[in-house]
Amino acid sequence: MAERAQPVTRAWPGIGAAALVVALTLGSLAAVALRAESPGRFAAADWAALRFTLWQALLSALISVTLAVPVARGLARRRFAGRGLLISLLGAPFILPTIVAVLGLLAVFGRNGLISDVLGWFGLPPVQIYGLHGVVLAHVFFNLPLATRLILQAWLAIPSEQFRLAATLGFDARDVARVLERPMLRDVLPGAFMVIFVICITSFAVALALGGGPKATTIELAIYQAFRFEFDLGKAALLALVQFAICAAAALAMLRLRVPLAHTAGLDRPVQRWDAAGGRQRAADAVWIGLAGAFLLAPLSMIVLRGLPGLASLSAPVIAAAGRSVLVALGSTVLAVGLSLSMALAIETLRGRRLAGVLETVGYLAIAASPLVIGTGLFIVLFPMVDPTRLALPLTALVNAVMALPFALRILVPAVARTERQFGRLADSLALTGWPRLRHVLLPRLRRPLGFAAGLAAAMSMGDLGVIALFAAPGEATLPLQLYRLMATYRMEAAAGAALLLLGLSLGLFWLFDRGGRMNAAT
Amino acid sequence: MKQPILFAGLMALATSAVAQDRPVLTVMTYDSFVSDWGPGPAVEKAFEKVCDCDLQFVGAGDGAALLARLRLEGARSEADVVLGLDSNLMAAASDTGLFAEHGIKAQLDLPVAWNDTQFLPFDWGYFAFVYDRKTVSDPPKSMQELADSGLKIVIEDPRSSTPGLGLLLWVDAAYGDGAPMLWQELADNIVTVTKGWSEAYGLFLDGEADMVLSYTTSPAYHLIAEGDDSKAAAAFEEGHYMQIEVAGKLAASDQPELADQFLRFMLSEAFQSIIPTTNWMYPAVMPEGGLPEGFETLITPAKALIYPPQEAAQRRDGALETWLNALSR
Numbered sequence: 001m002a003e004r005a006q007p008v009t010r011a012w013p014g015i016g017a018a019a020l021v022v023a024l025t026l027g028s029l030a031a032v033a034l035r036a037e038s039p040g041r042f043a044a045a046d047w048a049a050l051r052f053t054l055w056q057a058l059l060s061a062l063i064s065v066t067l068a069v070p071v072a073r074g075l076a077r078r079r080f081a082g083r084g085l086l087i088s089l090l091g092a093p094f095i096l097p098t099i100v101a102v103l104g105l106l107a108v109f110g111r112n113g114l115i116s117d118v119l120g121w122f123g124l125p126p127v128q129i130y131g132l133h134g135v136v137l138a139h140v141f142f143n144l145p146l147a148t149r150l151i152l153q154a155w156l157a158i159p160s161e162q163f164r165l166a167a168t169l170g171f172d173a174r175d176v177a178r179v180l181e182r183p184m185l186r187d188v189l190p191g192a193f194m195v196i197f198v199i200c201i202t203s204f205a206v207a208l209a210l211g212g213g214p215k216a217t218t219i220e221l222a223i224y225q226a227f228r229f230e231f232d233l234g235k236a237a238l239l240a241l242v243q244f245a246i247c248a249a250a251a252l253a254m255l256r257l258r259v260p261l262a263h264t265a266g267l268d269r270p271v272q273r274w275d276a277a278g279g280r281q282r283a284a285d286a287v288w289i290g291l292a293g294a295f296l297l298a299p300l301s302m303i304v305l306r307g308l309p310g311l312a313s314l315s316a317p318v319i320a321a322a323g324r325s326v327l328v329a330l331g332s333t334v335l336a337v338g339l340s341l342s343m344a345l346a347i348e349t350l351r352g353r354r355l356a357g358v359l360e361t362v363g364y365l366a367i368a369a370s371p372l373v374i375g376t377g378l379f380i381v382l383f384p385m386v387d388p389t390r391l392a393l394p395l396t397a398l399v400n401a402v403m404a405l406p407f408a409l410r411i412l413v414p415a416v417a418r419t420e421r422q423f424g425r426l427a428d429s430l431a432l433t434g435w436p437r438l439r440h441v442l443l444p445r446l447r448r449p450l451g452f453a454a455g456l457a458a459a460m461s462m463g464d465l466g467v468i469a470l471f472a473a474p475g476e477a478t479l480p481l482q483l484y485r486l487m488a489t490y491r492m493e494a495a496a497g498a499a500l501l502l503l504g505l506s507l508g509l510f511w512l513f514d515r516g517g518r519m520n521a522a523t
Numbered sequence: 524m525k526q527p528i529l530f531a532g533l534m535a536l537a538t539s540a541v542a543q544d545r546p547v548l549t550v551m552t553y554d555s556f557v558s559d560w561g562p563g564p565a566v567e568k569a570f571e572k573v574c575d576c577d578l579q580f581v582g583a584g585d586g587a588a589l590l591a592r593l594r595l596e597g598a599r600s601e602a603d604v605v606l607g608l609d610s611n612l613m614a615a616a617s618d619t620g621l622f623a624e625h626g627i628k629a630q631l632d633l634p635v636a637w638n639d640t641q642f643l644p645f646d647w648g649y650f651a652f653v654y655d656r657k658t659v660s661d662p663p664k665s666m667q668e669l670a671d672s673g674l675k676i677v678i679e680d681p682r683s684s685t686p687g688l689g690l691l692l693w694v695d696a697a698y699g700d701g702a703p704m705l706w707q708e709l710a711d712n713i714v715t716v717t718k719g720w721s722e723a724y725g726l727f728l729d730g731e732a733d734m735v736l737s738y739t740t741s742p743a744y745h746l747i748a749e750g751d752d753s754k755a756a757a758a759f760e761e762g763h764y765m766q767i768e769v770a771g772k773l774a775a776s777d778q779p780e781l782a783d784q785f786l787r788f789m790l791s792e793a794f795q796s797i798i799p800t801t802n803w804m805y806p807a808v809m810p811e812g813g814l815p816e817g818f819e820t821l822i823t824p825a826k827a828l829i830y831p832p833q834e835a836a837q838r839r840d841g842a843l844e845t846w847l848n849a850l851s852r
Contacts, residue, residue, distance in 0.1 A: 029849060035595070041785065045847065099722055103729060111675070111714070112730030130715045174529040205718050208680060209726075212715045213850045224718075225682035229843070231594055231615070317559040387601065445787060474557040474580045485558035487721035488781075490744040494727050 001172050010434075011355075014240065014346020017339040018362045024242070024402050025369045030376020035380050040226070040235030049217040056207065056218075057200035060139035065193045068141065069185065071292040074106060074285035075148070076155035077273045086293060088511045090145035092300055095459035095506045097480045098205040099487070100499040103171035103241045105129075105138055105210075107302035114298065130212035138206045142198040142398065145296055150195070150410060153449065154188035156183070157418055162271055167503035176275040186415065194254035198247050198367040219243050223370050233376075238374040246461065247368030251361040303496075303503060310497020318498050321482035322505060328397045328478060329461040329509055335401035336457035337450065340408035344398070344416045345438075351417070365411040371504035374399055375467035389473040390517060396478065397467045411456070415449035451517015459510040463502060479505070535823045547577045548781045551602035553589050562801040569793040575782055575819040585719070586685045586768075590616055597621070598775045603782040606770035606789075607646065610829060611688055613642055613769060614836035623774040625783070629790050634768065634827040635651070642769035645789050648803035649763035649824050650689045651756035652676060652734040653741045656787055659733050666697060669734075669757075670708035677714050677723045677732040681843055684719045690736050691842040692835060693764030696828045700840070706849030713850070733765040739763065740803050747749040747800060755822070762826030768804065 075087065093101055108114045109129045116126035129137065158180055166176050204220035211217075219239055226236035343363055352355040378395060382388045388395065419442055426431075427441045443450075465480045472481055479502050486495035557563035558786040581602060584593040586609050593605055598621060601637045608616050616622065622641045631637050633647055652669065654662055663669040669676070679687035698705050717723040719751045727735035734757065742754040770789060772782040788794055796808040799815050806814075830838060 045760075048851070094781055101723070102722075103725055104676075107731060110731050208718045209715060209722055213710070214680070214715060214716065214847050215851050221682065227591055229682045229688075230653070231591055314557070324526070354641070373650070376591075376595065379592075382601070383596060469584060469590075472554070472582060474563060474582055477558075481554075482558075484721060485555055485560065487725060488555035488719075489558060489560040489801075490724070490741070490748070491560060492725060518542075 007265040011346035011349045013342035014344070014349075014359060015355075017343045018346075018359050020339070020361055020367055021402055021405060024374060024399065025137075025365045027375045028369075028381070029240050029244070031235055031377040031380040032233050032240070032373055036232070036237060037153075038232075038234050040232060040238030042238065045217070046219075046222050046239065049222045052207075052216060053201055053218045053220075055138070056135050057197050059132075060136050060143065060200040061193050061197035064138060064140050064143040064147045064196050065151075065189060067144055067292070068151050069143070069189075070194070070284070070288040071148045072151035072155055073181070074289045075152050078282075079283050079287070079316075086289075086301075087149070088507065089297065089300070090149055090516060091456065091459060091510045091514070092145070092503065092507055093142050093296055094146050095456075095463040095510065096303075096503060097463050097465060097483065097499070098203070098209075099298070100483070100502070102138060102206060102209050103141065103306075103499075104299035104303040105141055107306065108298045109134075109137065114302075118483050130210055132211070132216070134210035134212065135207050135216060138210050139181065139196075139200045139203070141296065141299065142203075142206070143199060144292065144399075146407070147192045147196060148292070149452065151185070151188055151194040151450065154184050154414065156454075157204030157415070158184055159422075163275070166275060171275055173275045173281055182321070190254045190257040191410055194250050195367065195406060197250055197404075198313075199365060201243065201246060202368060202370065220370055220372075223372060227376070228370060234393050235471045236373065236376075243368050243370060244365060248361055252357075253326055255357055255360060283375060288408050300503070304500055307496045307498075307500025307503070308494045310495070311427045311500055313412075313494065314497055314501060317477075317495070318479070318482050318494070318501070319488070321477045321479045322403055322410065322501055323324075323472075324393060324476070325462055325479040326504075326505060326509070327461070329458045331394070331397035332404065332461035333398040333454050333458040333513070335398060336404040336461075337454050339401060340405050340412050340453060341446075341450070343405075343409060345413035346412055348416045348420055360409070360413065363413075367406045371399070371403075371465075371467060375470035378467065379471065388471045389476075392468055392472050392476055393478075395471075397461070399467045400461035400464055401457065404453075404460045407456050407460070408453035411449045411453045412446065415446055419445045448517045451514050454517070455510040455513035459506040461507060524737055528786060533606055535702055545575060545577045546778055546781060548574070548604070548778050548785055549579050549581060550604045550606050550785065551581045551583060551589065551593065551600070551601045551605040552605070553585045554803070555585070556580070556607055556814055557582040562797050565797045565801065566794055569797070570785065570788055573788065573793075574781065576643070576778075576783075586612055587683075587688075593621065600773060600775065601606060602773055603776035603778045604770055604772055604785055607687055608642070608769055608771070610765070610767040610832055611685070611770065611835045611839070613639070613832035616771070616806035617641055617832070621773055621775065622771040623776070623779070624661065625772055625786055627783075627786060627790075629808070631807050633807060634765070635767075637767075637828055639769075639832070642771045643786055643790065644767045644769050645794070645808040646798045646802055646807055647765060647767040648804040649739040649765055649798060649827070650686060650693055650736065651739040651741075651759075651763055651822070651824075653727070653737045653754055653756050654734045656753050656755055658730075661733075662755070663759075664757070664760045665761055666694065666705060666709070669759075670712060672712070674712055674733045675714045675731075676709075676712050676734045676736070677726045678716055678736045679720055679723050680716045680718060681839075684717075686720050686723075686736055686738075687716075689764055692830055692838065693828060693840055695842045695845075696764060696830060697759075697761040703712060703845045703849055706846055710850050716850075738766075738804070739824065740799075740805065740818070741823055743799070743815075743817050744803050746820065747815060752820070758822040758824060760825060762828045765827050765829040766804075767807075767829070813837075 111126045168465045204218045207216045207218045223236050223239045226232045367505050423441050468478050483498045563580050570578050583589050590612050624640045626751050681687035681691045694702050722733050739756040745751040745754045776782050790808050795808045796810040798806045
């Protein structure tokens with residue numbers, strides 16, 4: 001691809017987007033560090049926190065990705081009623097506010113949950129969910145769907161001609177796996193693993209709620225402690241830096257591990273699978289899809305069931321908060337898609353140069369960012385100039401967009417690369433560059449990944465408490481914040497209703513964008 | 524469905540900018556105080572009736588987040604009054620040097636004497652383990668009995684939550700040198716430790732634990748707002764640690780008179796009568812009509828435990844160490 005000389009100038013929007021990410025993540029960290037009165041120091045307890053953090057993230061990511069492969073394979077090669085709906089619902093666990101998802105999980109796996117009830121009929125003791133396994137279970141619940149979607153995306157991108165050719169050559173399922181699927185997995189798995197690994201590093205509410213005690217202390221909780229218990233900004237900044245370092249190391253390892261596909265081009269035709277028609281494969285796919293569906297949908301159903309009574313009595317402040325959240329989510333989506341598309345294009349333009357790797361690593365930084373540090377850093381920077389509470393909603397939209405960026409990038413970078421590989425030469429020979437190339441070559445083929453990325457960004461923004469908790473003015477709450485306020489004032493039933501509304505709106509937005517991207521796409 | 528929601532959202536955005544000519548008093552407080560279900564809206568209405576001013580609340584997380592926010596803003600803070608720190612945070616708040624003396628001699632109805640010159644209490648409560656009468660028929664009568672029982676409890680993490688810190692000091696105050704031992708015995712009762720009160724209380728209501736660390740006043744919410752008398756707080760013979768919530772005036776306030784007026788108002792009937800059924804705590808000054816019906820069913824601890832602010836600040840690091848050691852085994 002080196003012969004396709006791409007001027008670096010075309011990468012400028014993407015480089016600008018990356019600079020914005022750096023400013024928000026490392027910049028906010030620097031702002032916090034500069035305000036510190038003394039440099040932070042690592043204590044013994046922080047090492048224990050680091051070990052626990054890495055260990056649970058490693059387990060969670062490994063299990064999520066491993067389980068996602070057979071589920072994605074099943075979804076990739078089967079057509080059944082409700083498949084589209086199931087794929088849309090797969091987005092749900094990931095976008096729920098942690099507290100809602102945890103309560104949903106406990107309704108199934110908790111001491112008083114469905115499974116314990118069933119065990120009780122047979123005189124067995126209830127499930128013990130609290131501990132490392134509880135943390136991992138919750139993380140798999142959150143991330144299995146994401147991993148499945150990422151892998152499914154890559155599966156569906158294998159050109160149909162190749163399966164056609166494989167069938168002509170008399171390949172059985174094992175040959176197809178060896179020749180077509182395994183190379184694809186080597187391309188996509190490291191990225192999926194890495195994203196989930198980093199998510200699990202920073203998610204601390206889950207670790208805290210299900211970990212069962214201070215054994216389950218994560219770095220993010222240590223940051224919290226430094227801020228709130230000790231008000232030691234130096235230590236908070238140091239811990240946040242460690243979090244970034246882990247993330248950067250993981251991103252670099254991933255870039256190295258990843259073996260980019262050398263697939264040939266196809267004609268964008270729907271995929272038909274001759275190799276997977278056997279009864280055993282059908283049965284295996286059905287079992288995997290069924291198990292994953294039950295694991296993911298049972299807690300969601302519990303959230304719906306417990307939310308229904310509260311739904312009828314939703315109060316005006318909750319509805320208004322929902323309106324604000326939808327606006328913030330839409331703004332955040334536009335930003336996230338703009339930032340990630342420009343970065344993905346820049347990465348493709350610069351492919352082979354060191355800068356491309358830097359851009360891709362920067363794209364992941366945001367997941368490793370502690371919302372507490374970003375929020376505090378923004379506050380320190382903005383406070384001398386303007387009252388941050390006046391900017392609460394736009395700031396929330398911006399920070400949410402940057403938080404969604406790593407995921408959007410994970411979706412768009414391979415898609416852009418694939419399209420360029422397949423159609424780049426043709427476009428070059430037609431001298432299609434700039435906007436016409438984007439409009440006629442890239443965008444039509446990026447519809448599905450763009451729709452997925454936009455859906456994810458919208459839904460994540462809906463469900464995220466984000467920085468608004470740090471400086472919301474009264475009467476400017478978003479729906480997740482309002483949900484926490486309801487809970488903080490004992491109104492658990494109303495909170496359950498608000499959670500259901502939140503689930504519905506998040507899924508609705510996700511479905512709209514994702515569906516929009518898949519329209520007219522037969523595959 | 525979508526359009527009315529969008530419209531409501533836009534309306535809410537549009538109405539936030541209203542022309543001002545009255546003086547503005549800014550009160551920084553914790554988030555649940557200003558929520559639509561907290562005391563904030565009613566307090567604002569009542570004070571604006573008497574002050575000819577515009578009372579604006581600024582919300583920030585909970586008590587500890589409030590102090591962190593104040594430290595970040597420092598003397599440039601636009602806030603005139605900070606409301607919602609608790610007695611455990613008072614020493615650190617006072618050390619910032621940002622608070623002015625209130626100069627108010629108040630008749631307070633607290634179980635302990637109050638003579639702080641910078642901070643005035645606006646409400647108070649006792650920490651307690653709350654249970655459901657339907658599942659726990661014979662509640663423990665002390666922390667030791669709880670530790671010896673097979674009851675499962677949810678508590679809050681002292682590093683991220685003010686009730687969690689309260690429990691540390693409670694055990695420390697009641698058991699002294701025996702605290703490490705007690706925590707070790709309590710360890711197998713603790714189902715999990717949550718980030719904040721809401722998570723813990725939510726888990727308890729969903730039946731994940733038999734008891735939850737909350738307040739003696741929590742059952743009043745269920746009784747008064749929901750007509751449900753099944754929740755109760757267990758009375759412990761060693762006494763209950765208190766949480767006293769306070770407010771103070773910032774030295775850098777540009778509205779010092781209004782701030783004084785607000786602090787006096789805070790201890791008046793109009794403010795105090797709002798507290799019991801919005802913040803679900805005891806008022807610092809008993810309203811003329813007494814407490815709302817239902818509060819008489821609550822337990823009254825035999826002994827009120829509390830460290831003076833300086834001592835609370837000194838003891839908390841050691842207490843945290845003890846806690847971490849006992850529960851990390």
